[in-house]
Amino acid sequence: MTVTDPHTTADLAAQTRPGAFPSGFAWGAATAAYQIEGAAAEDGRTPSIWDTFSHTPGKVAGGDTGDTAVDHYHRFRDDVRLMAELGLTSYRFSLSWPRIQPTGRGPAVERGLDFYRALTDELLAHGITPVATLYHWDLPQHLEDAGGWPQRDTAHRFADYAQIAAEALGDRIGIWTTLNEPWCSAFLGYASGVHAPGRTDPGDSLRAAHHLNLGHGLAVGALRAALPASAQIAVSLNLHAVRAHSEHPGDLDAARRIEAVGNRIWTSPMFKGRYDEDLLADTAHLVDWDTLVRPGDLAEISRPIDLLGLNYYNPTVVSSLDNAKDLPRHDGHGDSTHSPWPGADEVAFHLAPGEVTAMNWPIDPTGLSDSLLHLHREFGLPLLVTENGAAFDDTVEADGSVHDPQRAAYIQGHLGAVADAIAGGADVRGYYCWSLMDNFEWAYGYEKRFGMIHVDYDTLVRTPKTSARWYAEAIRTGRLDHSTDQR
Ligand code: FCB
Numbered sequence: 001m002t003v004t005d006p007h008t009t010a011d012l013a014a015q016t017r018p019g020a021f022p023s024g025f026a027w028g029a030a031t032a033a034y035q036i037e038g039a040a041a042e043d044g045r046t047p048s049i050w051d052t053f054s055h056t057p058g059k060v061a062g063g064d065t066g067d068t069a070v071d072h073y074h075r076f077r078d079d080v081r082l083m084a085e086l087g088l089t090s091y092r093f094s095l096s097w098p099r100i101q102p103t104g105r106g107p108a109v110e111r112g113l114d115f116y117r118a119l120t121d122e123l124l125a126h127g128i129t130p131v132a133t134l135y136h137w138d139l140p141q142h143l144e145d146a147g148g149w150p151q152r153d154t155a156h157r158f159a160d161y162a163q164i165a166a167e168a169l170g171d172r173i174g175i176w177t178t179l180n181e182p183w184c185s186a187f188l189g190y191a192s193g194v195h196a197p198g199r200t201d202p203g204d205s206l207r208a209a210h211h212l213n214l215g216h217g218l219a220v221g222a223l224r225a226a227l228p229a230s231a232q233i234a235v236s237l238n239l240h241a242v243r244a245h246s247e248h249p250g251d252l253d254a255a256r257r258i259e260a261v262g263n264r265i266w267t268s269p270m271f272k273g274r275y276d277e278d279l280l281a282d283t284a285h286l287v288d289w290d291t292l293v294r295p296g297d298l299a300e301i302s303r304p305i306d307l308l309g310l311n312y313y314n315p316t317v318v319s320s321l322d323n324a325k326d327l328p329r330h331d332g333h334g335d336s337t338h339s340p341w342p343g344a345d346e347v348a349f350h351l352a353p354g355e356v357t358a359m360n361w362p363i364d365p366t367g368l369s370d371s372l373l374h375l376h377r378e379f380g381l382p383l384l385v386t387e388n389g390a391a392f393d394d395t396v397e398a399d400g401s402v403h404d405p406q407r408a409a410y411i412q413g414h415l416g417a418v419a420d421a422i423a424g425g426a427d428v429r430g431y432y433c434w435s436l437m438d439n440f441e442w443a444y445g446y447e448k449r450f451g452m453i454h455v456d457y458d459t460l461v462r463t464p465k466t467s468a469r470w471y472a473e474a475i476r477t478g479r480l481d482h483s484t485d486q487r
Helices: 009-014 049-054 072-086 110-125 141-145 153-169 182-190 202-226 249-272 277-283 297-301 366-379 405-423 466-477
Strands: 026-030 090-094 129-135 175-180 232-237 241-244 307-311 315-320 347-350 383-388 428-434 453-455 462-464
Touching: 026 129, 026 383, 026 466, 049 141, 072 110, 072 462, 072 466, 090 428, 110 129, 110 153, 129 153, 153 202, 175 182, 175 202, 175 307, 182 202, 182 249, 202 232, 202 249, 202 297, 232 249, 232 383, 241 249, 241 366, 249 277, 249 297, 249 315, 249 347, 249 366, 307 366, 366 383, 366 405, 383 405, 405 428, 405 466
Parallel strands: 026 090, 026 428, 090 129, 129 175, 175 232, 232 307, 241 315, 307 383, 383 428
Antiparallel strands: 315 347, 453 462
């Protein structure tokens, strides 16, 4: 654990990197079903935990819901055309579990699958490689009513759903991601409660974590059995780029704890077939790991995968509480009196130095290059940046255009960090900007805009921003040194 002196975005941006990205590098953008599709009650779809949560007063800013979202369900052909105009070579989206298997059990709804057949056909017709995420947080409400992720059975239901999806769509989707950010599902969903289903029980959050891991492993098995041998299987983790505030032993221990319950709780079982002793010790008072983890689980969870997806937004700077007088215990994930970090009550979260985005997330691309290089050295897997991007308060100008040089500079700096990691030896195969277009940003509703394409929430009209044009030029030339400030 070192305390790194971050370069500034400007340093990175000043560098030019012709040829930094290998041929076949995926230039992508990412979205998720509940955030964009809308059509919440159409064609047999039933509520997910996010429908229930967003319809519960006080849970989402402005009372916003994903009922209509950006109506991608009806406008996907236009959206794919916009992707093609940007020159995207790949698109990462998620399948809505309650659209495909409404109660989370039993046979599939063909109309739900038809939507994804049509979407992927449209992508393929435009030369865009589809990457499907099976689970981006929209658990069928029926399964939450039966106990949700703290229940072991949910992992088996997830594997059945994976099999259904792979059998129906495996002929046209070659890259599959099991879970998106299980840390958020487990700890924002069941510990701090700022995400659906909004529960606040640290023991349940750890049970959820293990069952998400198990669900991942079982789904990998189901996918392998159903997909052609050429298919590639991945998982998308929001591994925290953890930095100790100082070399003080208390701060180093805080960093160790957050790495354990933030990162190694996923990577050790998935890639090393074990839970680390320090994690088990830190959380032993909250859950009985001996009964939770059954014989054979770790072998299931550690089934080999082909690619590791990293979602990165900002570094995480921590200290012990003793070394953090007067600091709010703020970690950028929404307000709750309950911590999303079980077993880490004595840890304080600091804001990394420098500029922040509209989420108050610090901007520091070195966290991305550090993480990619670390993952490369530690696990040796090919890597994808499956999410990276920034919210800013955009303004629509009189002529309808949206000038967002800050977002373009953010993407430039972080693509520079990817180039640095590749130069350092990491096998990074693609970058997916979060997000293609403005959308429902979970607990923040429509208040926070992450899109490269602006969406007018009254008319649903899409308008590419400056950042979209900057990204299109990067894709076209493979270079990062063009101006981020060009209207
Ligand atoms: C990630 C989520 C994604 C989006 C971004 C901003 O944690 O995976 O859906 O909300 O944050």
